[in-house]
Amino acid sequence: MKTTNQDCPKNSYKKVGFDLKLKIIDEIHNGRISINHASDKYQVSRTSIYFWIKKYATLDQKKQYMSKKDEIKRLKEKIEELEFVKDFQQDVIADMELLTGVDMAKKSLPETLAKEIEKKKQDRLKRNG
CATH class of the missing domain: 1.10.10 (Arc Repressor Mutant, subunit A)
Incomplete structure (x- = not known):
């Protein structure tokens, strides 16, 4: 009897333009969407979103994401x-x-x-x- 080895499906993410990055950060900052929901909705990793927030968010927005x-x-x-x-x-x-x-x-x-x-x-x- 032969068993097939199925790999776990890998999430494939698309490349995101600068304008969409800013839109996602703005939606998160204004409380319209969570980081997890944004990740699902726009098919981008949470790690990428955290990186964008760190890189592109204003000082006020960064304060919102304090430890x-x-x-x-x-x-x-x-x-x-x-x-x-x-x-x-x-x-x-x-x-x-x-x-x-x-x-x-x-x-x-x-x-x-x-x-x-x-x-x-x-x-x-x-x-x-």
Whole structure:
């Protein structure tokens, strides 16, 4: 019995002109298409697309394709900043509620945030006597 040895089909890619390269980069940059989808749609390798992005993309576009570590670091910094802003705003609301006697948080904020502000008010009352 003879077995035939079938090779894996090799992807054949076509040569891509400069204008099409820029079009692909632009579509990816504007979020209309992913790199994987562009590779399938235009029959070009992902490696080629990454190379084009590196070679032809503007500085702003290159920033969009930052490494995962850099992106995680940036997002962690943003989370810290937003948590600081949230705590500050809650402190201000708690102080205003103590001064005015009006429960603004319960009326206009989600329940979890209103509970946090209520806790801050209780802590302030304990500290101030």
